[in-house]
Amino acid sequence: MSLSCFKAYDIRGRLGVDLDEGIAYRIGRAFGAGRARVIVGYDARLSSPALADAVVSGLMAAGVEVLELGLSGTEEMYWAVTQFGTDGGICVTASHNPADYNGMKLVDAGSAPIADLSGLQVMALSGFGPAQSGSRRGIAAEARAAWAGRVLSFIDMQALRPLRVLVDAGNGAAGPAFDVLAKGLENTPLQFIRIRHEPDGQFPHGIPNPLLQENRPFTAQAVRDAGADLGVAWDGDFDRCFLYDANGNFVDGEYTVGLLADVCLRREPQGTIIHDPRVVWNTQDVVARAGGHAVAARTGHAFMKRAMRDHDAVYGGEMSAHHYFRDFAFCDSGMIPWLMVVELMSRTGMPLADLVAQRRAAFPSSGEINFRVADVTAAVDRVTAAYQGQRDDTDGLSMDMGSWRFNLRASNTEPLLRLNVESRGDAALVAAQVARISALVAG
Structure with missing residues (x-):
């Protein structure tokens, strides 16, 4: 047994190959060592309830009291760990991976990230002593109520004006949690249109992953058909939030980061904003204009959360649609961002398209382009040799050429090489450099 399901900062693998109930039990048993109380939840995948039950069995064999959330989003687990003061938490989820995958996201006490899972992996591979008699109890209703209260605390409901919001849960775990938030918004002028709302682990419309252009x-089209002012879509465990304007145009993640950074700095002038190093100029410009401090951190939730805590940052954002908030235990939420954008649209009276247009024109970007290559190192070396600019190796290869820059990095979770290109007001330059770098990557 090699436990190949252990990745850079979470657990992810193919069912029956990298991950099964026996492995889930061992992970639970190892995670429970030295812990008294642990939160466990799971997403809408067909395999998730059984895997979660195996994790719970392992935790109880380690003598742990397990508080069970049932079907829930990863962010609900994050908040429950802080809300209930437990020694850690696990959400069984493979997020946006294919249907034959599953995995786990784990946090320590205080919802702190676990940046190095190697110790847990070693423990899960080792032998265990006699099983103990832990316990389990469900806390779904009270945990969701506490989570919803915290999420809604991020907005001023009195500021909301009439807006039609289309929400697309993609048949993932978001629907039931959203309904609790919507109930809390009943006395506001917001109207909601729900599509693909019911959790369905067979994913009849495909795996919910709005980051893929084909999805x-x-x-x-649903946004346009409904005459909605805003479209919101989530991935399977709804820790990522994706936005569409009233024309159905997808809002690229770096512009959402800029919007949220601006909102947070209006509330807390001179605050610190953490951003990932892939596409940076729009965010840095927004933060500078608002009088805040921008700090780059490596891509990935463990690295972002560590930087958030180190700098006591009010907000952190990744272009992949992970958004982190200090007042949400420094964790990412897929629900807080769209609520904040709705309040921004209400206060300004501006449609989302107008809020984004100026930023997109000032700092056009390529969006993330993925390549499958046989030799990642050789591909990166070819690109490196072709350009001479200000180099930054914080996360992959970043190179600033003055009027444009790029980031080229290997994925932490998939066998992909990812490219992002941005410029200062020159979309044609972005297109030209994407074509050149793509050719270099292809060899």
Whole structure:
């Protein structure tokens, strides 16, 4: 047994190959060592309840009291760990991976990230002593109520004006949690249109992953058909939030980061904003204009959360649609961002398209382009040899050429090489450099 399901900062693998109930039990048993109380939840995948039950059995064999959330989003687990003061938490989820995958996201006490899972992996591979008699109890209703209260505390409901919001849960775990938030918004002038709302682990419309361009037209058309002012879509465990304007146009993640950074700095002038190093100029410009401090951190939730805590940052954002908030235990939420954008639209009276247009024109970007290559190192070396600019190796290869820059990095979770290109007001330059770098990557 090698436990190949252990990745850079979470657990992810193919069912029956990298991950099964026996492995889940061992992970639970190892995670429970030295812990008294642990939160466990799971997403809408067909395999998730059984895997979660195996994790719970392992935790109880380690003598742990397990508080069970049932079907829930990863962010609900994050908040429950802080809310209930437990020694850690696990959400069984493979997020946006294919249907034959599953995995786990784990946090320590205080919802702190676990940046190095190697110790847990070693423990899960080792032998265990006699089983103990832990306990389990469900806390779904009270945990969700506490989570919803915290999420809604991020907005001023009195500021909301009439807006039609289309929400697309993609048949993932978001629907039931959203309904609790919507109930809390009943006395506001917001109207909601729900599509693909019921959790369905067979994913009849495909795995919910709005980051893939081929998954966006369905939501975009639904926004237009409904005459909605805003479209919101989530991935399977709804820790990522994706936005569409009233025309059905997808809002690239770096512009959402800029919007949220601006909102947070209006509330807390001179605050610190953490951003990932892939596409940076729009965020840095927004933060500078608002009088805040921008700090780059490596891509990935463990690295972002560590930087958030180190700098006591009010907000952190990744272009992949992970958004982190200090007042949400420094964790990422897929629900807080769209609520904040709705309040921004209400206060300014501006449609989302107008809020984004100026930023997109000032700092056009390519969006993330993925390559499958046989030799990642050789591909990166070819690109490196072709350009001479200000180099930054914080996360992959970043190179600043003055009027444009790029980031090229290997994925932490998939066998992909990812490219992002941005410029200062020159979309044609972005297109030209994407074509050149793509050719270099291809060899």
